[in-house]
Amino acid sequence: MRKITLFVFVLAAFFSCKNDEALENEIAKIDTHFNIERFDRAFAEAKPEDLGQLKKVYPFMFSNHVPDSIFIAQMSDTLQNELLNEASKKFNDFSTIKNEINRLFQHLKYYNVSFTEPRIITLTNNVSYRDKVIVTDTIVLIPLDNYLGQDHKFYGNFPKYITQNLEPSQVVVDLAKAYAEKQIFQSQRKTFLDEMIFFGKQLYFKDKVIPFKTDAEKIGYSKEQLEFANFNEDMIWTEFVENEMLYNTDSSLPARFIAEAPFSKFFLALDNETPGRLGQYIGWQIVRSYMKNNKVSLNEMLQTEAIDIFNKSNYKPSK
Template sequence: MKVRIYIILILVFAFVSCNEDSKIEQEIAKIEMNFEVERFDKAFFEAKSQDLQNLKNQYPFFFSSDPDSFWIEKMKDSLQRELLKEVQHEYPDFNTSKTEIQSLFQHLKYYDKSFSIPRVITLTNDVAYRDKTFVNDSIVLIALDNYLGAQHDFYQNIPMYIAENMKKSQIVSDVANGYATKYLFQSTKRTLLDEMIYHGKLLYFKDVMIPFKTDADKIGYSEAQVKWAEANESQIWSYFIEKELLYSTDSKLPGRFISDAPFSKFYLELDNESPGRLGQYLGWQIVRAYAKNTGDDVMKIMQLGSEEIFNKSKFKPKK
């Protein structure tokens, strides 16, 4: 009898919680958030030499002290033309991504009343894939030549585990990550646990700000990799505990479990089956557990230290 009552209480709590989340999302959807996406990439592609000064007036931050002749040559450069042409082909419009970014901005405004709409500008950056987006208080830059799809010819010399996330569905996730780093505070990252919680907070921020995206999109995994991480969560956690890795300051550990990599490095047979960055994944689950147990606001969570989050999370891996 007690078991039945316990199950009923869990179901009631889950229903109330989902209903509350739904009400919040309805409120967020009502927030006005009007902006235009400025297609600098398109403007540069279509520009003639006589249009250069106008472009410089509109986008002074894109132009260095190089003479006009440098930029006019760049307009004519065959490689630049090919790059810009491919971007225009893949992005004749930006409507889908704009809708997702608009929803991100609505969520940001709901949780941070001081948030103001930035300029959103698309461009190309010669496939500098480590700088796909840039975010600050007044501007969001999105380099579209980094989102042409994993199999694009431009990416043939880029490691596949990186190229796999060079696709349209990652745009809003990358922009959200840029905002997450702005809101996040963590005084130290000495131990593996510090690194795990740091990245866990970035991922939990995405849970709240882009709830319409899948877990795979948020962390940059395939659906199969997410399922692998979920299925092996308990074993991964046991490995970290048995090897006493959580509080280790070994400088090699971030490279094994946090940084971008084709797989995580347990030095076991399962390595080649595993996705990279499993330390980030586990940190995410810890922060999720903390949020569920405490009910703390996302903005508060972003400011907390790793020890407090870990101790109060009462984290238990899925079995």
């Protein structure tokens, strides 16, 4: 009997992989049309007399409330020039990122036929890492100084859990997150479960639109951090359930298990060994279980209430 069960499992996995491969081959045929506009380089090379032309081409990059003298001063500012120089060196070749953005856009067009490619503008933004990317329906802004590499000198005073994701490989991951946020609906985010499912939706969205990225890259973990979460999934879930956290509205719970942090806060001796955001990780597994056990589309799931997703997920972490 065990041999039959194993055979059925292997067979199901085989056909699932074949179906995934066929889908990716279909998506790869979708045409996209976009350019990467290097505003960072244009500004670095501009002279004061070029400002008028820059403002004409990139009007959204210049506030009407800021006098031209400020922008002209920035052209000769030592710090600004160093930021621009470092961005230019790191991203002299943008082909890898452009290819990943192309693949993201192909998947977005597959799952949303109304999606149209925006203008993509690169810039520097004084290492404002809390605003990793800005996405609208028509324009995407990518501040390159947020992706210079975790060991870059500009990040010397930042904590490790922040710098580990200031990598070029995270550009398309952050874009996918921004597009997920535009499409997710939940009427409320009051309980800890609401928060977990919200971020679980984000991460599952990444599963579908950037499947070429690893799970560690999608959630922003190191390989070791993801291994910890995978190995201890049952323990994490047991802590959440036994301490009656799921339907709790205590505002400290998202800070302990959802927000960016060096580790998760169970108030146990092993806390320092844990990665942060384990609530997001569990939410991801709940949404994955829901999608596996229910015939719903990606867009339908994004609009489904958290409690309905949980109740129909049949989520049971393996021990």
